[in-house]
Amino acid sequence: MNTVSTQDLMDWAVALAGQSTMPADSAIYIPGQNIKKVLFGIDVHASDLLLGQKLGVDAVIAHHPADALVNFPKIFERHVDLMTSQGIPEDRARRAIEPMTERWRDRFQSANYDHVVSVARLLEMPFLNIHNPLDEYGRQRMAQAVSLIRPEQPVADVIGALMTLDEIRSAPIHPVVAVGTASAPAGRVMVVHGAGTNGGYEIAKEYFRQGIGTVVYIHLATDAKLRLRKEAEGNVVVVGHLPGDLVGIQPFVDLLREKGLEVIGFSGVS
Ligand SMILES: [Fe+2]
Ligand SMILES: [Fe+2]
Missing domain, CATH: 3.40.1390 (Udp-n-acetylmuramoylalanyl-d-glutamate--2,6- Diaminopimelate Ligase; Chain: A, domain 1)
Structure with missing residues (x-):
C-alpha cells in the first residue's frame, strides 16, 4: 500500500459519494501523512483525541463536524438541491431553509470553535471530519x-x-x-x-x-x-x-480496511 494522507482519506469519501469536491461541512483540521491506523467515531470530543494517542493511531476521523467548521450552514444548500429536484420552486426552497440557517448561525456565534481542534494541534494528532460525502x-x-x-x-x-x-x-x-x-x-x-x-x-x-x-x-x-x-x-x-448515519459510514470503513488501513471504530462506528 502506498503511503496514505488525510487528503487521501477525504478524497476516497468524496469519490464514494460520486462528488468532485469536498463539501462545506467536511474538513481536514490537522493534516497528516503516512497513515496506517485510524480511530473513527461519529462524534469526536477533545478527550477522544487523547484516546487516539493512547491507542497509537496516526489519525482521528470524526463524522460530525467540529465547531471549527463555522461555514457549516453552507451545506444547507443541499436541501435546496433536494427540494428543487422534486419540483419545489427555488424561492420556496430557500425560504424553507432560512430558519435552520439562522439557528445554526446563532449556534456558531456562541460556540468555542477552537476547543477540539486546539487539542488536536497540541497533540500533533492528524484530525479530520467527513460528513456530507458519507451522508x-x-x-x-x-x-x-x-x-x-x-x-x-x-x-x-x-x-x-x-x-x-x-x-x-x-x-x-x-x-x-x-x-x-x-x-x-x-x-x-x-x-x-x-x-x-x-x-x-x-x-x-x-x-x-x-x-x-x-x-x-x-x-x-x-x-x-x-x-x-x-x-x-x-x-x-x-x-x-x-x-x-451508519448507512453511509460503515461502507466507507469497509473500504478503508480493504485498502489495508487498520480502523478502530468507536462512538457508533464498528
Ligand atoms: Fe450524518
Ligand atoms: Fe449525524
Whole structure:
C-alpha cells in the first residue's frame, strides 16, 4: 500500500459519494501523512483525541463536524438541491431553509470553535471530519432501498424497505412513523438526508405541499414532530440518528480496511 494522507482519506469519501469536491461541512483540521491506523467515531470530543494517542493511531476521523467548521450552514444548500429536484420552486426552497440557517448561525456565534481542534494541534494528532460525502452515500443507499415502494403501499412498507439495510436492521433503535400512520398509503417517498441536518418542520411541510406523501428523516426534534402531527398533511418516517448515519459510514470503513488501513471504530462506528 502506498503511503496514505488525510487528503487521501477525504478524497476516497468524496469519490464514494460520486462528488468532485469536498463539501462545506467536511474538513481536514490537522493534516497528516503516512497513515496506517485510524480511530473513527461519529462524534469526536477533545478527550477522544487523547484516546487516539493512547491507542497509537496516526489519525482521528470524526463524522460530525467540529465547531471549527463555522461555514457549516453552507451545506444547507443541499436541501435546496433536494427540494428543487422534486419540483419545489427555488424561492420556496430557500425560504424553507432560512430558519435552520439562522439557528445554526446563532449556534456558531456562541460556540468555542477552537476547543477540539486546539487539542488536536497540541497533540500533533492528524484530525479530520467527513460528513456530507458519507451522508450523501447513505442517502443514495436509503433512496435505493425505498425506490420500489409504490404509492399505494402502506408507510409500514417504507420501514420494511429501510430494514433491509444491515446498519438499520441491527441497531438497538428502529425506524418509526413519527408523523402519520403506518397503515396509511405512503404516496411518493422522499429520503431527505445528506444536507447537513434534517429539514425540520419547514422542509417537511414544503415536500407535503409538493405532493410527497412520506418524508424520511434520520432524526426530527420533538416540537417539529408535534407541529407536523397536528397539521396531519403527510407522513414522516424517522430512521434514528446513529443507524441513519451508519448507512453511509460503515461502507466507507469497509473500504478503508480493504485498502489495508487498520480502523478502530468507536462512538457508533464498528
Ligand atoms: Fe450524518
Ligand atoms: Fe449525524
